[in-house]
Amino acid sequence: xxxxxKNPIPIPNGVEVxxxxxxxxxxxxPKGQLTQQVDPDITVEIEDNTIYVKRPTDQKxxxxxxxxxxxxxxxxxxGVSKGYVKELELVGVGYRVSNQGNLLEIHVGYSHPIxxxxxxxxxxxxxxxxxxxxxxxxxxxxxxxIGEIAAKIRSFRxxxxxxxxxxxxxxxxIRRKVGKMAGK
Numbered sequence: 502x503x504x505x506x507k508n509p510i511p512i513p514n515g516v517e518v519x520x521x522x523x524x525x526x527x528x529x530x531p532k533g534q535l536t537q538q539v540d541p542d543i544t545v546e547i548e549d550n551t552i553y554v555k556r557p558t559d560q561k562x563x564x565x566x567x568x569x570x571x572x573x574x575x576x577x578x579x580g581v582s583k584g585y586v587k588e589l590e591l592v593g594v595g596y597r598v599s600n601q602g603n604l605l606e607i608h609v610g611y612s613h614p615i616x617x618x619x620x621x622x623x624x625x626x627x628x629x630x631x632x633x634x635x636x637x638x639x640x641x642x643x644x645x646x647i648g649e650i651a652a653k654i655r656s657f658r659x660x661x662x663x664x665x666x667x668x669x670x671x672x673x674x675i676r677r678k679v680g681k682m683a684g685k
Contacts, residue, residue, distance in 0.1 A: 505567075506567030506570075512551065520539075523538075528578055532642050535643060539570050543555070543563075552578070554574065555567075576644045584640060585640070585641060585642065585647050587639045588637065590634040590636050590669060590670075591637075591658075592665055592666055593609065593664075596608060596634070596635060596666075598635045600625055603623070604616060604617070604618055605617045605637065605654070607657060607668075622643060623647060624639075624641065625637065625639055639651055655670070660673075662676060
């Protein structure tokens with residue numbers, strides 16, 4: 502991870518980064534504000550619109566944290582400047598989805614619809630087009646939160662390998678298996 506940690510992070514226009522004495526990095530941008538507590542051993546320096554993350558020694562623990570915090574800070578900078586989007590599609594006959602604000606109503610073959618409340622930090626939208634599977638679109642500035650919520654929604658009906666039905670990320674390739682009749 503140390504090679505990742507050595508890369509400097511450029512600060513785009515309109516983004517403001519501050520590091521306080523207790524090693525809390527705050528990133529403000531046009532889309533919002535994020536904060537991250539950094540380990541006391543790791544130092545974060547800002548020089549002429551570039552962030553440098555440095556470690557004190559070459560211990561395995563310090564190398565791992567060096568790369569981790571560099572990636573977390575880079576994700577925060579990208580999140581407040583551009584934002585993140587995750588799309589999930591529902592593949593299956595009769596599968597459908599709708600939303601009212603941040604409340605998702607998902608119908609994926611169970612006897613009842615699944616009601617899921619998406620956190621306020623994320624913006625959710627659904628799309629039902631004829632000829633294409635229903636789509637759930639999550640937008641926000643926190644990469645970790647988007648990934649976590651998308652994984653939770655996907656866990657309601659994971660794609661199965663025989664017919665490929667279920668909730669999957671857009672563009673995800675499901676390895677298909679042949680059924681028991683194919684062996685004869």
